[in-house]
Amino acid sequence: MLLGACLIAAAVCLTGLLHELATYRSARQSYAALRQTISIPMPDDSPPLQEQTVDLDWVAAAKETLPGMTAWLRCEGTQLDYPVMQAVDNKFYLSHLADGSPNKLGALFLDCAAESDWSSPVSVIYGHDMRDGQLFGSLSGYKEQSYYDAHPSISLYTPQKAYQIELLAAYLVDGTSGSYPIGFADEAGMADYLNEVRAQSFFETQARAVWGDRLVILSTCTYEFENARLALVGRLRAAPAQ
Template sequence: MKKTISIILIAVFAAVLGASTYFIVRHNKEADKQAELYSNLASVVEASAQTDAEAEPTEPIPYSEEKTLLPELAELFGQNGDLVGWISIADTNINYPVMQSVNEPNFYLKHGFDKEYSEYGCPYVQEDCDVQKPSDNLVIYGHHMKNGSMFAHLDKFKSESFWSEHKTIAFNTLTDRQKYEIVAVFRTVVYTDSPDAFKYYRFVVAGNANEFDSFIAKCKELSFYDTGVTAAYGDKLITLSTCEYSRNNSRLVVVAKRITEGGDADAAQTYAEAAAESQRPD
């Protein structure tokens, strides 16, 4: 009897061990595959940007009646028309294409740039945001992977010392090279009616200056530290969002405002123009 029980236990242990080994091997293969995919894409972008900088000007590729494609993103856009931009942050692993699928809002939550199923997904813009216009706030999601990929390195911004050396984010759309200055870094719970929840993802278009100011004030209130940077109605924002594991349904959020080539925020020069252009009531 004891011998039979021992045999059963060994068989169970072997089955569990086998399943665990299979999971680890499969996970590692997936990690390697995704690392190779995005490394190759980054190489294409960097090589194209370098070639464009060194070569004679080439015929621009039209994107719309008014704008042309950035040369470094043209090849990737040809591979996948859901591409809306490229995001990168110095001294992090964040160097990725950014996607948007309006008709299938969370498609890239579980699919890579190649549209194949993947637990890693690919950073993507919320479906009701307009990258080209752009909306007052572009909400961009990315997974927090244990191997440090996707948006995991947003965790570094919990440290004020890291932020002090990395105050800007590069987010190039298909047609414009852009930089954003960090306004606030915070965590909050989501998808709950808890009084602690801040539903930042609902802020896409400001109905008026008060709505914009209220959003910024809440971001600043929750921020881990004071960046000394704020934003005003007329500024354009990006909000980077990833999972945060200190609480259930917790998210780590980085909010930044677009800065002009001269280093000033959009609103500093266009507040009146933005109000008039958008025809939005105060």
């Protein structure tokens, strides 16, 4: 009887593992197909923080394939290379891929209250921290100074413009009580927020934001404490579209 119980338990564990692997594989294949369909060119020899023009011919393919897409997020040399979706709430893309298919890996998505053209003073992007590095799984690297030094900016391509998100800080947030700003009443309020997050940041940088800059916050789970979130803060630097 004991042997039988052990065999049943092993079978259940194996079934769960196979399902987990299939879920991860399905997400990886879906996003690989999207990268082929929506091809966003970027000059390989451009300095990472240099403002640049980008061929936006990919927009038509994006609108046809992913109507809910607001941008494409890419960090050269990492696994971060995904569409950023937006829905009427902040729940749908927690459990659906960018193409709308059910999958617990979900998608990267812009907060439903933010402007879809990225004109909000603060735009928050959410995504799961996956063990295999998919979605925001690579953001944990920003807990190390050397990783930031290698990747000080992230590219954001919208149907209107191409941007660089110049990174300013990476810090921890309590997901049960903490929240992100949606804007600032004045210059002093923005300065107070940025000074606070820089003081908590895992990395140091000389990059600074000034009053009038638009901020982007990338938010994902982390495991230093229960319901912890890692927040990566940056400012948008726009490049004119061709």
